[in-house]
Amino acid sequence: MTGSFNFLLHLLGFGFLVTALLGGWMIERRSRREKDLTFKRILLRTGRAIGLLSPIAALILLVTGIINIVSVYPTNPMIWHSQGWLMAKVILFAFMVVNGVVFGPIISRRRSRLVDTMIAGQAPEGSEQTLRVLEKNLTTYYLVQTLLLLLILFLSIFGSGKHPGLF
Numbered sequence: 001m002t003g004s005f006n007f008l009l010h011l012l013g014f015g016f017l018v019t020a021l022l023g024g025w026m027i028e029r030r031s032r033r034e035k036d037l038t039f040k041r042i043l044l045r046t047g048r049a050i051g052l053l054s055p056i057a058a059l060i061l062l063v064t065g066i067i068n069i070v071s072v073y074p075t076n077p078m079i080w081h082s083q084g085w086l087m088a089k090v091i092l093f094a095f096m097v098v099n100g101v102v103f104g105p106i107i108s109r110r111r112s113r114l115v116d117t118m119i120a121g122q123a124p125e126g127s128e129q130t131l132r133v134l135e136k137n138l139t140t141y142y143l144v145q146t147l148l149l150l151l152i153l154f155l156s157i158f159g160s161g162k163h164p165g166l167f
């Protein structure tokens, strides 16, 4: 039996990312239905804690991905540019990281601040509506991240041509 611990770590990174995305989404859905604002805040904080898994997963995937490149193309790692599927995968990964580091946290921080002001009874007029808009934006955020992850997975499995099957 042969194998690579780096590759194992690459797949673990993928697992962490799926956990963060799915767990975050499930807590997100639950928090939306919660009428008690104090409990809603607890759920939002739990969601944020789960979300912290994703930068760790992204770092693991990037480092192990680079080591994968060196292992798969040992004589000339720079040849990875010519692999269309790998290039597309890295570009989609970059989009995913920017979305996850910039847009997701901005929207969820705004929402948390709004809920805090609502709990303190200092929420401005139209806060409920603003809350709905922010929650819709978060749905879009999760949809985009899931789509990007599925595309990356598709490219990883079918791009390398290592798994001949039905097609």
Ligand code: HEM
Residues within 6 Å of the ligand: 010, 014, 017, 061, 062, 064, 065, 066, 068, 069, 072, 086, 089, 090, 093, 149, 152, 153, 156, 157, 160, 162, 163
């Ligand atoms: C969300 C991010 C990522 C996911 C879900 C992911 C997933 C995967 C999976 C499932 C495989 C196994 C493919 C197979 O054995 O057929 C793989 C292999 C690989 N990944 Fe990733 N990966 C990600 C990010 C990256 C990044 C950022 C890089 C490069 C910097 C990278 C480079 C590679 C390479 C070179 C292989 C080996 C391909 C081969 O053996 O032919 N991955 N990845």
